[in-house]
Amino acid sequence: MATDIKDTAHAVDAASVMRLLRARSGTRPRLLALGEPTHGEETLLDLRNELFRQLVEEEGYRTIAIESDCLGGLVVDDYVTRGTGTLDQAMERGISHGWGAFAANRELVRWMRAYNEDRPASERLRFAGFDGPLEITGAAGPRQALTALHRYLSTWVDADLLPCTAETLDRLLGADDRWTDSAAMRDPGRSVGQAPEAGRLRLIADDLTALLDEHTPHLLTATSPDELDRARLYGRTATGLLRYHHWMADTSPARLARLVAVRDHMMSRNLLALAARGPVLVHAHNSHLQREKSTMRMGGKPLEWWSAGALVDARLGDAYAFVATALGTIRHQGVDTPPPDTLEGLLYALPDAPHLVDPARLSTxxxxxxxxxxxxxxxxxxxxxxxxxxxxxxxxxxKDALKD
Incomplete structure (x- = not known):
């Protein structure tokens, strides 16, 4: 059996990945999703970086999207495409969840900036976060997204068509700390997501995004593609955040299930937008990229929801590909040699180098x-x-995630 399993494994490089994917679907995916079973392991991030470099140089990929705040990602994108700010600023302000401190993430952004130096805009690499501005302890307020979208439309659309003035929007938003109270994750009564002002803001966000769509022909000629893309991102983020805050204030048994589903729905909409300018390498937890329902326990309750990958796959079909990562050991976290009767245990018998395994051949x-x-x-x-x-x-x- 070990010899047969060895025959299903190949080197992890762009050529092998694309050969496997083309054999399955006959085409290059617009969204190539590389999952990981845990966060923050430099071994996995280094592998991702090398694969992205090869996809750029050999397959024409130009964008990488990671599981990080989509609005913060604009800071990194400005740095790698135009040199705006510094590398330190990009890492501190542009990558959420504290992941800007990881050496491999810093090296990725540094390399992308160096690659883009002196290249025309059409050939430059792009960076994106595709998660919402969310943390496990809560969510950002909608101010940044809503005011940016309102400002954009105020510049290019007749003011009489806007659903409210900037002053009214500011009054309805109120103090930012009303939205970011971390206690609201455990106590719905602390959330402002179902206050009358929040309900009014949801209608305003809906009107603003509709106005953006209705004026697309004009906006395509009056503004740059990047400006219009960002306005659409602001619209998606504002509506998603307001929906998320609404469910944070909910007291029904569906509350937590709705929160995790809203998050992945926000992810999926961002990925579909990125696919329009693809091809894109996406990197996130396996649970956000897999095709089947995701599951977890939160607040002592089992939750199920459709992942971002499942939602994207339903729209893109063969243009979406999912490559999962499996790990043998993370000894510094107490994850030792896998039992031999598990999938990880069978693959652990392979030589030390990372391997790309064909699931279809492995099943055979x-x-x-x-x-x-x-x-x-x-x-x-x-x-x-x-x-x-x-x-x-x-x-x-x-085989082994090594601690630096």
């Missing part, structure tokens, strides 16, 4: 035998579910 080798699902000894690591082999286009197996 396994036949009626199905590996057990590995139990996670650490909450921050999610093993690969062997039941989902058929829904995965490829598996990158990394």
């Amino acid at each position: 080798v396994l036949g009626d035998t199905r590996p057990a699902r590995r139990a996670s000894p650490w909450f921050g690591y999610a093993p690969f579910d062997p039941a989902h082999l058929a829904d995965t286009d490829g598996i990158v197996f990394v």
Whole structure:
């Protein structure tokens, strides 16, 4: 069996990935999603960086999108495309969840800026965050997105068509700390998401995004494509954030399930927008990119929702590809050698180098035998579910995540 499994594995490089994906779908994906089973491991981030470099140089990819704040990502994109600000500022302000401190993320942004130096705009690499401005403890307020969208439309559309003035918008938004109270995640009564002002803001956001769509022919000629893309991003983010805050204030049993679903819906809309200018390499947790329903426990309750990857796949079909990453060990987190009857245990017998595994061929080798699902000894690591082999286009197996 070990020899047969070895025959299903290849080097992890752009050529091997594209050969596998083209064999499955016959085309190059516009969105190539590379998942990870845990966050913050430099070994996995270094592998992502090298794969992106190869996709840029060999396959014409020009954008990378990571699981980070979509509005903050504009700061990084400005830096890598135009040299706005400094690398330190881009890492501090442009990448959320504290991930700007990771050496591999810094190296990615540094390399992208160096690559873009002296290249014409059409050949420059682009950076995007595709998550909403959300943290596990809460969400940002809608001020930045709403006021930016209102400002853009005020410049290019007749003021009489706007649903409110900038002053009214500011009054309805109120103090920012009303929206960002972290206690609201556990106590719906602390959220302002269903206050009358929030309801009015949801209608205003809907009117502003509709106005943006209605005037697209004019805006395409009056402004640059980047300006219009950003306005659309502001619209998606404002409506998504207001929906998220609405459900933070909800007291029904559906509250948590709706929150995780709204987040992935926001992710999916951002990914679909990026696909329009594709091709794009997407990097995030496996649970956000897989085709099947995602599951987790939160507040002691089991939750299920359709991931961003599932939503995108439903729209793009073969133009979406998902390559999961599976890990052998994360010893500094107590994740030791995997049991031999698990998928990770079978792949752990392969030589040390990372491998790209063909799930279809692996299923053939396994036949009626199905590996057990590995139990996670650490909450921050999610093993690969062997039941989902058929829904995965490829598996990158990394034997050991090493601590620097």
